Structure formats: C-alpha cells, structure tokens
Amino acid sequence: MGKLYFRYGAMGSSKTANALMVRYNYIEKGQNCILLKPGIENRDGEKVVRSRMGLEAECTFVEEFLDEVVNEWFTRKSDAWKKLDCVLVDEAQFLTEEQVDLLAEVVDRYDLPVICYGLRTDFTSHLFTGSKRLMEIANYIEEVPTVCWCGRRAHFNARVCNGKIVRDGEQIMMGGNESYVSVCRRHFLSGEVNGVRERDIQE
Numbered sequence: 495m496g497k498l499y500f501r502y503g504a505m506g507s508s509k510t511a512n513a514l515m516v517r518y519n520y521i522e523k524g525q526n527c528i529l530l531k532p533g534i535e536n537r538d539g540e541k542v543v544r545s546r547m548g549l550e551a552e553c554t555f556v557e558e559f560l561d562e563v564v565n566e567w568f569t570r571k572s573d574a575w576k577k578l579d580c581v582l583v584d585e586a587q588f589l590t591e592e593q594v595d596l597l598a599e600v601v602d603r604y605d606l607p608v609i610c611y612g613l614r615t616d617f618t619s620h621l622f623t624g625s626k627r628l629m630e631i632a633n634y635i636e637e638v639p640t641v642c643w644c645g646r647r648a649h650f651n652a653r654v655c656n657g658k659i660v661r662d663g664e665q666i667m668m669g670g671n672e673s674y675v676s677v678c679r680r681h682f683l684s685g686e687v688n689g690v691r692e693r694d695i696q697e
C-alpha cells in the first residue's frame with residue numbers, strides 16, 4: 495500500500511546500504527523500483543548512489559523525477575510512473591519542503607510506497623528542511639540506529655576539523671577538510687568526538 499516512509503539515522507547508520515538492499519529486493523521479485531537522490535547532493539555530477547560498504551546503483555535526480563511526474567499530472571501523456579512498485583530516496587535531508595509534499599502526492603495518487611532515507615539533524619543539531627517536512631507528514635518514521643564510540647545510541651552528527659568539534663558554519667559543507675562523526679547527545683554537548691570507551695580504559 496502507498497505510504498510515505500522516513501527512515502532517519504545519524505551518519506554511518508547504513509541508510510544508503512539499507513536503501514540499496516530494499517531496491518535489490520524489489521528487483522529480485524521482478525518489480526520496478528526507482529532510486530532517487532536530490533541534485534544538490536550531486537557533488538561530482540554522477541547519478542550514482544554509493545554506500546560506504548561499496549554497494550552502489552544508478553539513480554535519478556529527485557528534481558528530474560518530480561518534473562516528469564508533475565508534468566504528467568497536467569498532460570496525462572504518459573503512465574510510466576504508474577508501473578512503478580516503489581520509489582526510494584537517498585539523502586532525503588536535502589529535499590525541499592515542496593519536494594517532500596510532491597512525493598507525498600505521488601504516494602497518494604499512485605498508491606506507491608515512497609521510502610526516504612536521510613539524516614535527522616545537521617551538525618548544529620537542528621533539523622534539516624527535508625527531514626523536518628518528512629517528520630511532519632510521513633506515515634511512518636523509523637530510526638536506522640547507530641552507536642557513539644561510548645556505546646550509546648548516536649543521534650548527532652558532529653562536524654570535526656583537526657580532531658575538534660566545529661559548531662559554526664554552513665549547513666551543507668562540501669569538499670572541505672571537515673569530516674563527520676556520529677555521537678550520542680552527551681558527547682555531542684561535551685565535544686568529545688574521538689573518545690575512548692570507558693570499558694577500554696578499565697581493561
């Protein structure tokens with residue numbers, strides 16, 4: 495049945511690998527599945543979704559997909575999208591509010607599942623635009639868990655530069671020297687992003 499899903503997690507929670515596995519399951523059953531990502535995420539012009547584990551698949555930009563779908567709503571020239579069984583969206587935090595609303599309309603018009611994967615919050619611990627809208631209107635909101643270095647659930651994405659947490663800057667930083675570490679709230683607030691687990695100290 496058509497439902498809008500938001501599966502969120504911190505960096506390193508295997509969201510992309512999860513999306514690629516779902517895609518594989520649909521294809522294996524002979525069903526049609528389209529994989530999307532926002533064009534803003536397009537650092538290198540590639541239409542590829544790649545997981546850290548090395549799994550990858552070709553994708554379409556969300557903008558292109560929505561242009562075609564919305565165009566069809568007005569022209570009724572094509573029914574290609576009605577043959578889809580599932581829509582998967584990676585990096586959904588970068589969606590605009592309007593894009594999330596249109597994806598919800600795709601769900602309702604075609605009775606299609608649309609499954610969005612993305613980060614909940616940015617490096618300052620505030621919701622991304624796409625994630626906020628998904629939290630507001632998705633049918634199902636599910637966490638893809640990952641852990642902090644201390645073993646607690648990691649819900650925060652710390653931006654790290656030269657081993658220290660960075661708390662100011664642009665929300666989307668591309669091509670910088672910064673990296674991201676997923677940490678629990680305690681270690682996000684304390685800034686201990688590269689700590690040693692307490693039990694390792696005791697041993």
Ligand SMILES: [Zn+2]
Pocket residue numbers: 642643644645646677678679680681
């Ligand atoms: Zn921690």
